[in-house]
Amino acid sequence: xxxxxxxxxxxxxxxxxxxxxxxxxxxxxxxxxxxxxxxxxxxxxxxxxxxxxxxxxxxxxxxxxxxxxxxxxxxxxxxxxxxxxxxxxxxxxxxxxxxxxxxxxxxxxxxxxxxxxxxxxxxxxxxxxxxxxxxxxxxxxxxxxxxxxxxxxxxxxxxxxxxxxxxxxxxxxxxxxxxxxxxxxxxxxxxxxxxxxxxxxxxxxxxxxxxxxxxxxxxxxxxxxxxxxxxxxxxxxxxxxxxxxxxxxxxxxxxxxxxxxxxxxxxxxxxxxxxxxxxxxxxxxxxxxxxxxxxxxxxxxxxxxxxxxxxxxxxxxxxxxxxxxxxxxxxxxxxxxxxxxxxxxxxxxxxxxxxxxxxxxxxxxxxxxxxxxxxxxxxxxxxxxxxxxxxxxxxxxxxxxxxxxxxxxxxxxxxxxxxxxxxxxxxxxxxxxxxxxxxxxxxxxxxxxxxxxxxxxxxxxxxxxxxxxxxxxxxxxxxxxxxxxxxxxxxxxxxxx
Numbered sequence: 400x401x402x403x404x405x406x407x408x409x410x411x412x413x414x415x416x417x418x419x420x421x422x423x424x425x426x427x428x429x430x431x432x433x434x435x436x437x438x439x440x441x442x443x444x445x446x447x448x449x450x451x452x453x454x455x456x457x458x459x460x461x462x463x464x465x466x467x468x469x470x471x472x473x474x475x476x477x478x479x480x481x482x483x484x485x486x487x488x489x490x491x492x493x494x495x496x497x498x499x500x501x502x503x504x505x506x507x508x509x510x511x512x513x514x515x516x517x518x519x520x521x522x523x524x525x526x527x528x529x530x531x532x533x534x535x536x537x538x539x540x541x542x543x544x545x546x547x548x549x550x551x552x553x554x555x556x557x558x559x560x561x562x563x564x565x566x567x568x569x570x571x572x573x574x575x576x577x578x579x580x581x582x583x584x585x586x587x588x589x590x591x592x593x594x595x596x597x598x599x600x601x602x603x604x605x606x607x608x609x610x611x612x613x614x615x616x617x618x619x620x621x622x623x624x625x626x627x628x629x630x631x632x633x634x635x636x637x638x639x640x641x642x643x644x645x646x647x648x649x650x651x652x653x654x655x656x657x658x659x660x661x662x663x664x665x666x667x668x669x670x671x672x673x674x675x676x677x678x679x680x681x682x683x684x685x686x687x688x689x690x691x692x693x694x695x696x697x698x699x700x701x702x703x704x705x706x707x708x709x710x711x712x713x714x715x716x717x718x719x720x721x722x723x724x725x726x727x728x729x730x731x732x733x734x735x736x737x738x739x740x741x742x743x744x745x746x747x748x749x750x751x752x753x754x755x756x757x758x759x760x761x762x763x764x765x766x767x768x769x770x771x772x773x774x775x776x777x778x779x780x781x782x783x784x785x786x787x788x789x790x791x792x793x794x795x796x797x798x799x800x801x802x803x804x805x806x807x808x809x810x811x812x813x814x815x816x817x818x819x820x821x822x823x824x825x826x827x828x829x830x831x832x833x834x835x836x837x838x839x840x841x842x843x844x845x846x847x848x849x850x851x852x853x854x855x856x857x858x859x860x861x862x863x864x865x866x867x868x869x870x871x872x873x874x875x876x877x878x879x880x881x882x883x884x885x886x887x888x889x890x891x892x893x894x895x896x
Contacts (some may be wrong), residue, residue: 400531409738413797421733423726425836461828494588494621498534498550506553506568511560512527518566523560528567531555535590536623546592548674551586571884573638581633585883589623594631595876601632605838618847630849635768635875636853638882643859646891650681652699659708660828661689662836665844666851673839673855677831682862684835684855707825710804721810724753724823730801742798745790749801752783756816763819772816781812805836829863860891868895 418825419426443584446703503686510517531553537547557567570583589597600611608625616620651657663720664673664686672689675682676697687693691713698717725751734746756779759772768775783805790802805812815821835858845851864871869892880889 404621413733413737414891416736417733421729422896423729423737425833441631454733494622496803500532500552501549502551504551504553505556505641506570507556508558508566508568511562511564511568512566514560514562515561516561516562518558520556520558525556526552527557528557531570531586532588533590534588534593536592536596540639545785546596546707548621549590551590571886573882573885574658576637578849578852579633579637581630581637583637583882585632585633586739586884588627589631591636591876591883594635594879595872597628598635598857598875599629599872600859601628602838602854605841608844619777633849633853635879638888639856639860639875641888642878642891643856647681647683647863648697651678651683651697652677652702653683654704656676656705656707657698658822658825658826658828658831659694659714661711661834661841664839664851667844667846667856671831671851673835675831677827677862677866680863682831682866683857684862686851686855689713705821707822707828709825710808712807713722715808720808720811721814721821724757724812725824725826727805727812728753730797730804732796734801737797739795739798741793742788742795742801743788745798745801748786749805752779755779756813757823758781760815760819760823772819773813776813776816785808863891866894867892 404794417424419429477779507520508518533551533553535549535551538543539547546639553570555568555570557565559565570580570585572586575582597611598607600614601608606614608628610629612623612625615623657676659674659676661672664671665688671686674685674687674693674697676685677683683697685697686695689711694713694716697886703718704715705719706714707723709723709726714720731746731749731753734742735750736744737746743804746868756772756776758783759768759776762768763772773780785801787805791806792799793802814825845854861871862874864874874889874892884889
């Protein structure tokens with residue numbers, strides 16, 4: 400009993416001493432008085448929420464109510480009351496805000512739908528058959544700056560052909576897709592730039608749908624429902640899907656050096672994982688399970704380039720793989736600061752070896768050494784290898800785990816000795832995740848599969864444009880305008896010089 404109590408006390412003290420330097424906790428978990436204390440020390444790569452382990456249920460989830468007897472009618476009523484949206488029989492609501500019309504735009508058919516004869520306004524009878532209103536953001540008048548709201552009335556004509564057929568101009572639309580419940584057509588109240596602006600508020604500024612509605616009402620005088628705002632976000636994601644599937648995915652698969660990481664994600668209480676694959680000119684996000692199939696789905700079967708990742712086993716099938724050294728540094732530092740004698744010894748040994756290797760790599764980048772780095776550091780690495788082999792079955796759990804992790808991925812840690820130009824850390828992927836980890840903490844994830852898909856698609860395009868040094872919002876507005884007409888999406892902007 401005393402031995403068990405001592406082991407529990409050591410584990411509790413080690414857990415209490417965890418911080419962003421010796422564990423996977425992000426720097427945001429540090430207390431304000433601890434931040435100034437750690438600024439003077441050498442920083443290492445921060446894991447932006449990677450491998451966060453949280454309870455599957457919410458606090459109090461273990462408290463279960465006693466089963467109550469209820470009739471099928473009562474159960475159906477409860478299920479209907481819990482379902483979001485308007486209840487059956489409830490009065491509907493329509494748009495009540497009346498705004499002055501700033502401009503009118505006429506749409507006329509270009510040719511007869513029956514015989515194909517060209518139609519012209521001056522020589523053929525015409526009349527309006529339908530109209531729609533659109534709110535959009537347009538540049539201010541000459542001499543001004545910023546964007547202003549424009550209310551446009553779009554009028555659709557029908558024209559009489561000499562063959563006797565009335566041909567109608569119709570709003571553009573994209574074909575329906577089974578995977579999307581939202582339509583993609585010009586018959587929409589929000590214009591392309593307004594939709595892109597809403598995406599900026601929800602995705603980049605991390606505002607909820609209700610906060611976006613409040614912002615538009617207070618600052619732009621627009622009264623839009625939360626359902627319409629959510630529809631705009633999903634419509635923009637559907638418009639951008641071909642860009643992600645065709646351009647960003649192809650770039651990620653063919654790049655010479657790729658960074659990968661994953662963090663937890665919730666979809667209506669279900670635990671999923673937000674994956675990121677990023678390089679110099681593109682970033683791809685995808686939400687799914689934490690399995691090997693997700694890696695194969697993104698990289699394909701023939702991926703043979705360099706991949707920098709953490710120690711997740713799903714990456715081990717790749718031939719050219721790099722391991723993030725700061726991950727091992729944090730684990731080794733935790734062992735060194737612990738109470739297990741064998742763990743302290745292994746932690747110090749690992750820190751000494753990695754520090755020596757990293758310093759040699761930095762020097763080799765400036766001036767190539769006369770002798771290969773792996774050859775000159777072979778005795779040092781062999782000593783650590785023998786140390787890990789001796790502790791592979793150590794009774795102390797964390798010591799055993801670090802020794803086995805080093806043995807399982809031994810070659811991936813020291814590839815930089817043969818290729819000093821390759822990176823030492825996975826900071827690129829962790830920085831790409833950081834913004835969206837904060838968004839997850841604020842919004843608690845997504846509620847539906849379509850919302851999850853929309854989130855990943857928008858995040859991919861936004862981060863890719865930021866990687867290329869261009870603003871994503873004009874491009875997103877352009878894609879929405881083209882796709883609403885049933886046209887293909889324009890290509891991604893080239894990287895800014």
